[in-house]
Amino acid sequence: MSFRRTKIVATLGPASNSPEMLEQLILAGLNVARLNFSHGSPEEHKARARLVRELAAKHGRFVALLGDLQGPKIRIAKFVNKRIELKEGDSFRFSVTHPRDAGNQDVVGIDYPDLVKDCSVGDELLLDDGRVVMRVEAATADELQCRVTIGGPLSDHKGINRRGGGLTAPALTAKDKADIKLAAEMELDYLAVSFPRDAADMELARRLRDEAGGKAWLVAKIERAEAVADDEALDGLIRASDAVMVARGDLGVEIGDAELVGIQKKIILHARRYNKAVITATQMMESMIHNPMPTRAEVSDVANAVLDYTDAVMLSAESAAGEYPLEAVQAMARICQGAEKHPDTRRSHHRLGQTFGRCDESIALASMYAANHFPGIKAIICLTESGYTPLIMSRIRSSVPIFAYSPHRETQARVALFRGVETVPFDAAALPPEKVSQMAVDELLKRGVVTKGDWVILTKGDSYTTQGGTNTMKILHVGDLLV
Ligand code: G6P
Ligand code: MG
Incomplete structure (x- = not known):
């Protein structure tokens, strides 16, 4: 699969x-x-x-x-006729005091007065995601006077950025x-x-x-x-x-x-x-x-x-x-x-020279090392409260799917963002402890992810409900009697 x-x-x-x-x-x-x-x-x-x-x-x-x-997002106000057309070399002003709905070929209002304070002569202003560009030539207390360097259409409420950033909003x-x-x-x-x-x-x-x-x-x-x-x-x-x-x-x-x-x-x-x-x-x-x-x-x-x-x-x-x-x-x-077929996405060179900060992190990353180096392993089952353990696992490049087993709606949805992680609704705490491994693997058998003879990694903690408690990695042989 x-x-x-x-x-x-x-x-x-x-x-x-x-x-x-x-x-x-x-x-x-x-x-x-x-x-x-x-x-x-x-x-x-x-x-x-x-x-x-x-x-x-x-x-x-x-x-x-x-x-x-x-x-x-800092935006200009409106024009009398909705839009203007600016040419290279035109002069144009942004004004704090100009009426908000009365922009014209020479001037337009701005909704963010601090723009004038934040900008100085020589700054480059980019309008409408950079489609129109101007340079500031003069600045007064309530106005920026600019020269157009790249012309184009400008219409109501378009965004303004400054090259190099630094606007204080x-x-x-x-x-x-x-x-x-x-x-x-x-x-x-x-x-x-x-x-x-x-x-x-x-x-x-x-x-x-x-x-x-x-x-x-x-x-x-x-x-x-x-x-x-x-x-x-x-x-x-x-x-x-x-x-x-x-x-x-x-x-x-x-x-x-x-x-x-x-x-x-x-x-x-x-x-x-x-x-x-x-x-x-x-x-x-x-x-x-x-x-x-x-x-x-x-x-x-x-x-x-x-x-x-x-x-x-x-x-x-x-x-x-x-x-x-x-x-x-x-x-x-x-x-x-x-x-994802490209070999670079499947093998990890990640963190080889680093130390781990936590017990659950050590288990998560050890699991990925095992999964990437033991070809028999077809899936990782990660029992999780918050989604944290599968998140750490999925920081590592791999082609082995990670299944986040959780009883919580929030976690089931949250892991949808993480690369290589799939959700399996599962409440380990509600099961007799000796049944957890078998029932967990059965979920993957049911989905056709694994078959008899495959290997699967399972991670969990001593308690079945403790966030951050993962301290165990098991390697399970599908088809054997699991406890
Ligand atoms: C499940 C397991 C626990 C484990 C926990 C980790 O509840 O049954 O044994 O400690 O997940 O959750 P976490 O939010 O840290 O990934
Ligand atoms: Mg954005």
Whole structure:
């Protein structure tokens, strides 16, 4: 049996709202559904979440829900005629005082007054994800005067970034704080924080999540230049998070496209090093918004992320607003599986010269070493409360599937993000201890994953309910009487 190890995150939106489409996406292999809080009402998000959970349950699939906070995206206000056309060499102003709905060929309002304070002469401003570029030539107390260096259309509410980053907007807006409560109420599995600058932003989000009674694991979107300025900044942010996203849209604009591929590899490497899951996002299948087939460059981009050993690849507008959401998920699934055949994704050189910090980590990594070097082993069974043990296991490159056995709904959904990890609902604590191994292996026999004569690794602790308690690895011979 061949599993796809790399997981697919797809953003839901008008193109994927209908129960029919959603059902097809789930059957095509959707692992994590992303709800983008930048668009849509709480009611719409709740309806989508409910539908995903119903349809996944109907088909015995496990799909995690990820809410993505809007964050402090800095935007221009509106134009009288909705859009203007700027040419190279034009002069243009951003004004704190200009009426919000009266932008014209010379000037537009901005909703973030500190932009003027944060910028100085010589800075480069990128509008609409870098489609229009300007240089600041003069700055007054309430205005930036700029010269257009790359022209193009500019329309209402387009985003502004500064090359090199460094805009001071705090990561959590009033809307984000309300959405953290909404996420708790919806029992979302993951919550992505947009534009975090450092660990403190993630700690604040964590405190607000706890206060709201939420259990979602927090995903730091790496999308500011200062977050990747040096290893200390990046690692601090990664350590303060439960997972990270390589948010290539804003990040690419701030650091420039030439740096992006190297930074992607570094973020993935560092996330794995700190036992965090990692999602690679933005424009992976962009042309599929209008075409049923990806370009060769997109195929290569997805495959490259798989070879970098990302946990998941993500679709944004392709699945939310595109014409071919199903084809996009299918193409991703196909490309991931194809790339996973490459020997580099199967063998680990990871942590060979390192020491382990914890008992459960030692067992998890010893299991992966055994699984990768004993060809008889066809599967790993990992009894888990929180999903932590299979998370550590899946930091290691392998072709052996990891099955997370857990009685908890949250854990069953959460592991859907982790590379190479599949969910098996299982309540070891409810069984007589001498039956656990046999019943656990029976689940894999039932699914056709193993047959008589195969070997399986099973990990657990002395108690059947203790988080962090894993201290045992067993190698079981399928078909023998197991105790
Ligand atoms: C299950 C096992 C326990 C183990 C635990 C680890 O409950 O039955 O023996 O200690 O998982 O959970 P964790 O959340 O640390 O992966
Ligand atoms: Mg972004």
